[in-house]
Amino acid sequence: MLESQINKFLSLPELKFTKKRNLKNYVIEFECYKTNEFEVCPKCATKSYKVHDRVFVHIKDIPIRNKLIFLKIKKRRFKCPNCKSVFREPIPGIKKGFKTTQRFRSHIRWCASNFSDLKRVTKQLQCSSWLVYTAFYEQLKLENKKWQNEWSSTVGVDEHSFLRNSKSHSTEFTSIFVDYNNNRVREAILGRSMDDLENSRIMDIKGRENVKNVVMDMSGSYKKFVTKHFPNAIITCDKFHVVKLFNHALNRIRIEVMKHPYFLKSRNSPVRRLYLKNHERLSFSERHVVRHINSLFPELKEMYKFKERMLFIYNIKGFKRARKAMTKLTDEMAQSGRKIVQSLRKTVVKWRREILNYFRTRLTNGRTEGYNRKAKLIQRKAYGYRNFENYRLRLIYDCR
Known part of the structure; x- marks a missing residue:
């Protein structure tokens, strides 16, 4: 009974346990042999029954209760009756040449x-x-x-930094494609240009016609790639990146108009935090400070109004109402004489359809950004990667 249990739990398939030996306090050795009567020649596929000789091999196995396990296998070498070659019997569970x-x-x-x-x-x-x-x-x-399954109906696309190129001193990026239906990273490739995407493993994945929704940031190369290779997909622009555009333009105007050293502090500036925060979440005293600064700087007041209008649009329910509000916002921005406002309006008009698709799908890129955060954590734990293929395998495995 004991021998059968050991053969079941410790030995590999087609191996029979014969003896146990304690070499040290933490090392156990099991002797075993293969029970097959014949083996097939790997060269000519002929059955061979004649044993040429026998040898012992030591194979390391999975530890049990912090004790190292070694298998001392008595392997036979057969002589083929057809081609006269001598070969060693294979053992399932151990690759040829492995210890x-x-x-x-x-x-x-x-x-x-x-x-x-x-x-x-x-x-x-x-x-x-x-x-x-x-x-x-x-x-x-x-x-x-x-x-390695086919594409799902909803996919998220984003990029994060991988390493700095030692020759060109430029940052190389990794593009990740997230499967929203199965909640995992589907694929990761090196680069974010159109050529990098078209020459990657993405093209080998089947079922691109299954994709109905793609969520991304305002990347022209991603948009061009999805439009060309995912014909049935609706592109949705992530609302976080749209609001970020307005916040960036607002902060540039704030730095430009406020020449006082108090306002030109770094990211810890309290005024910067007040202007990036939603007006509805400000306290009474904070609103009073914002109104007072806006009264002193009309340019800042104008951009702050556009930013708050964009936040209000994202709280609207219904595609038609959001489309009307978006049209009204871009028309008001067109009347502004400031170059930064006109540049922002041009970007919003260019991505108008993708921005409004949010009110149809209600999808964001938050899940993809979460996997980006996990990817950076993997890089920090490994103190960086040099081999992208190893990084790709680790990222897909940890984000499965």
């Missing part, structure tokens, strides 16, 4: 995902850092193959 089992390499993936650093993994499993590094990304590649 570790597949479940041990899968255990490395689990440890590397849950421990704080790879040094702890090497100490826990008593193996080299090279084995941990190699087995970890090998297992990530196998795990990510399980999630």
